[in-house]
Amino acid sequence: MVLGIIGTIIFGAIVGILARLVLPGRQAISMLMTVVLGIVGALIGYWIWGAPKDDGSIDWLRWITSIAVAALLVVGYERFVASKKA
Template structure:
């Protein structure tokens, strides 16, 4: 259980970093938020493509879907936080 949580956090960090790399420009979000949005993206990827394969191969569709979902979460998060900073 604990190893699964740690694995998810590490996977989320990688997905979050990859998501920020594919987006143009600089994103103004913290490392913690990068990991959180990456974990959310990873969960979306797993949800869309189902349970992980047990054949030892890399599931590229799940990775790509996770990165795209995390990138969308980063864009949404930035737009929401940018609106808040303008109104305050």
């Protein structure tokens, strides 16, 4: 259970960073919010594609979906929350 939570945080951080990399320009959000949105994107991507397979292979569809969802969350956060703070 603890390893699953730690793994989700690490996966979410990677997904959040990759999501920011695929977006053009500079995003006006903190790294902490990037990790949080990455975790949420990873969980949604996991939920969309179901439990990973136990065959030891990388589930590329889950990665791509998670990155896309996290990128949408970063854009949404930036437009609705970060723009109101400025």
